[in-house]
Amino acid sequence: MLRLQFPRYAPAYGEVDKLQARRSWVVLPITSVRCPLSRVKALKDESAGGGGASGGFAGQSWDPGLEIEVPFEQRPVNEYSSLRSSLLYSWGELSPGSFFLRLGGLWLVTFTVLGAPIAAASFKPSQDPIRFVLAAGIGTLLLVSIVVLRIYLGWSYVGDRLLSAVIPYEESGWYDGQMWVKPPEVLARDRLLGSYKVKPVIKLLKQTLLGTGVLLVTAVSLFIFAAPVKDFLYSLSQPKEEILAASTTKKPDLKKEELLRLPVEVMNDDDLAAAAAKAADGRPVYCRDRFYRAMAGGQYCNWDDLLN
Structure with missing residues (x-):
């Protein structure tokens, strides 16, 4: 809102009497003056004391008429x-x-x-x-x-x-x-x-x-x-003699499922037999199969062996 302050006296043009005929301006007392006001939308960000959220541009509260649609x-x-x-x-x-x-x-x-x-x-x-x-x-x-x-x-x-x-x-x-x-x-x-x-x-x-x-x-x-x-770095850090000895004594690198399904030839290889026994958790391998378990009578077997 704009506020205008006017003095109690304002200039007016006119003639008063013959003595003041040469004068073209006189001061007349007035009580009130009304001026038309135009309303202008202000930014909410500025009215709140901030500079706006977009650094000099209008923020979320700016609603100009150009973008009203x-x-x-x-x-x-x-x-x-x-x-x-x-x-x-x-x-x-x-x-x-x-x-x-x-x-x-x-x-x-x-x-x-x-x-x-x-x-x-x-x-x-x-x-x-x-x-x-x-x-x-x-x-x-x-x-x-x-x-x-x-x-x-x-x-x-x-x-x-x-x-x-x-x-x-x-x-x-x-x-x-x-x-x-x-x-x-x-x-x-x-x-x-x-x-x-x-x-x-x-x-x-x-x-x-x-x-x-x-x-x-x-x-x-x-x-x-x-x-x-x-493996390459490990081979470089070890002497050749230890690598040869490890390759001769190394156990077969087989998964547990493969060890439990080895053929009969495992009887001729002690390393494979030991690895298969370790994979079976110390229990007979036939405990994992229903047919051979029934054939052997199920001794030393648990019901959990069929689930593992």
């Missing part, structure tokens, strides 16, 4: 303001140091809570620490990459709408979509926002996605070749 939440400038106030998408406007620090904290928390317990179920940390760390790190890095990709998609969508001269919008639902051509003033403002506020964020997110992709490929390659490289 587009719903409030579908206006590009308001979508940009929503991104800035979002808990996740606001990471994009952080400085590179703060941004990577948050990503590192997310990776560490996810590695501790999810990655390590899941990887420990497949690879024991005490027996295979390299593959355990790689498996947990790959899963955690994949989750972090998905988070960065989600942030990038949100900023890329808003950036395209800010830089476009024509944008689609929905009046009340998907079935009544419309196209809106931006006025020159709105287009200039949106393109300034898109060029100086959104494009640097998209550039940082692209570089981050590229870096996480390279790390993922490297970690997967190391995980695939971890066992051969480990």
Whole structure:
């Protein structure tokens, strides 16, 4: 509201009497003056004492007449303001140091809570620490990459709408979509926002996605070749005499299921027989088969042997 203060006397043009005939201006007393007022909408952000959520531009509370036909939440400038106030998408406007620090904290928390317990179920940390760390790190890095990709998609969508001269919008639902051509003033403002506020964020997110992709490929390659490289390094660290002795006394590298299905020739190989007995947990191998168990009478066998 504008307030104007007038003095009690105002100039008026007219003639008073013959003595003042040469005078063209006199002062007349007045009691009140009414002036027409025009109402102007102010920004709620400014009235609240803030400078706006978009750094000099109108935030979510700006409702100019030029954009009145587009719903409030579908206006590009308001979508940009929503991104800035979002808990996740606001990471994009952080400085590179703060941004990577948050990503590192997310990776560490996810590695501790999810990655390590899941990887420990497949690879024991005490027996295979390299593959355990790689498996947990790959899963955690994949989750972090998905988070960065989600942030990038949100900023890329808003950036395209800010830089476009024509944008689609929905009046009340998907079935009544419309196209809106931006006025020159709105287009200039949106393109300034898109060029100086959104494009640097998209550039940082692209570089981050590229870096996480390279790390993922490297970690997967190391995980695939971890066992051969480990054997190669182990062979280099041992003398040749120990390698020959180990190759002659090494037990067959067979799985437990294969050891329980060995042919009759196992009787001629003590190492295979010992390995098969160890795989059977000290019980006769026929306990695992219903037919041979019935033929042998089922001695020294438990019902759980058929389930394991």
